[in-house]
Amino acid sequence: MANSKSGETVLERCVRVLEAFDKTHSTLTVSEISRRADLPMSTAHRMVSELVEVGLLDRTEDKRLVMGRRAWEMFARTNPVEELRFRARPVLEGIHSAVQQFTSLAVPQFEDNEVLFIERYTRFGDAKIRATQGGRMDLFDNSNGIIFLAYAPFDVLERVFSEPMVSKTDGKTYDLDVVQDQVEFARRNGYAKITNGMVRENVAYAVPLMGADGHLVAALSVVGKAEECDDDVILTVLAASGNQLSHGDKPLVLPRIPRHGR
Incomplete structure (x- = not known):
């Protein structure tokens, strides 16, 4: 009322x-x-x-x-985001230790055209990183978002691709053709890779996490300086880790987060 x-x-x-x-x-x-x-x-x-x-x-x-x-107590014991974070943490720690670069877990916010970062590891690597835990980015300006667009419903793609792609993170306007090419690459290859993106010296990778029904749940990503990253090593680790989480004993469930976090 x-x-x-x-x-x-x-x-x-x-x-x-x-x-x-x-x-x-x-x-x-x-x-x-x-x-x-x-x-x-x-x-x-x-x-x-x-x-x-x-x-x-x-x-x-x-x-x-x-x-x-x-507030923390109620969130920690009931929120599906926390359950997803809890299950993914050992895998994320393993990725981070293996590749020695920034590692994150994110979920799609299709209603807001955004990516929500729910876990990140920064102990290794010295790349400049824009993502923050509990922070949001657009669907078009990071590797997690490109993975989400590769699996997004048509109405989401139509909405994102029909509007100016001005990043809320860095204020830059992203090129539609470049983003569409990145999405098509992710669809064909099962992973995203972005070079010369938001931070020019970085390279960013991401793979999808799927639920038991075959629908997208989340994404795992690695970001580092291009000169420090080995595609074969990072993609092998990400693929194995994504498969481990997607096909575990308990199916992953997409956390339902209200529009605009409200």
Whole structure:
């Protein structure tokens, strides 16, 4: 039920408060939440008090706000994204150790034309990386997204290919013909490879993870400086790892994440 002049529900405003937090804003004051969530100060105060009371936000000793432990607890024990991350972690660690380059796990957000990164390993390799854990990128500007487009429904392809491909990550406009060629390559070969992409000196690879019904669930990727990457080694490791996860004892399930993360 809406009870504000804007027509927003209380729940929608609570979500805006929670979405004010991100990797670079992990602790906030009420005034910062008010500004980042675009809420009146009185509304922000009320929302914060209620969220603290139920444990979705916690107060630090200096009175700043952080995401609450109860929020983590509920997410960790029930969210299908966390289950996918848990199952994939040993495989991702193995890839990362074997190829000594940035390794990630991502899921498609077709409703938003985006890729959501849910796990990443950066212990090895010194390439410049734009992906962040819990962060999003467009479907057309990274190797995971190219894999997703290779398996995407027609309406998603039509939407992505009919709009200007301006990356939210680097602000660059991507060429339609180049992206379509990358997608066709992924369809033919079962993996994506991008050179001279977002970071010119990098090369990026990705392979799909499939569910028991043959539908796309996620993608595994490796990114490194081109001079440090061996195609044969990386693709062999990625293919074996993708096959291991896709054909394990328990079928992979695509996490259902609401539009725009809300």
